[in-house]
Amino acid sequence: MNCNYCKSTKLEYLLSDTNSTYTYCSNCKKNFDLAHKHIAIDALLKKLLNILNTSNERSLKIEVTQENGSILLIINNIRVFKTDFKYDFLKKDVYYLENIISELVQDSYKFNLSKVDIIVSE
Structure with missing residues (x-):
């Protein structure tokens, strides 16, 4: 496989x-930031899924925010996940996260979506 931009075969x-x-x-670092951005978001979503599967709470406040070069997952006002995140957080990222978090909550049948607040900050 070759890079579409520099034609290098050195893909990571x-x-x-x-x-x-x-x-x-x-070679040219094309998609480097995008790949690492998605790695961080996937780690956050994996942590959220683990919490949803083990939580006994009836209501949840799920917050995703950026702070000092990190992305944070805060559940019921408790910081449960933090990782480096030095990338632009775009409106489409906010939209994606809000929707995927909503779907993860809905897939976990023990939560009533009306008792779950999802807040994703740019």
């Missing part, structure tokens, strides 16, 4: 916590 493949594979060119 990263496996995320959710077993997704992200690729970037190690």
Whole structure:
């Protein structure tokens, strides 16, 4: 496989916590930031899924925010996950996270979505 931009064959493949594979060119660094951004988001979502599967709470306040070069997952006002995140957080990222978090909550049948607040900050 070749890079679409510099035609190099030096591609790096990263496996995320959710077993997704992200690729970037190690020669020209095309998609480097995007791949690492998705790795961090996947790690956050994996942590959230683990919490949803083990939580006994009836209501949840799920917050995703950025702070000092990190992305944070805060559940019921308790910081449960933090990782480096030095990337732009775009409106489409907010939309994606709000929707995927909502779907994860809905898939966990023990939660009533009306008792779950989802807040994703740019």
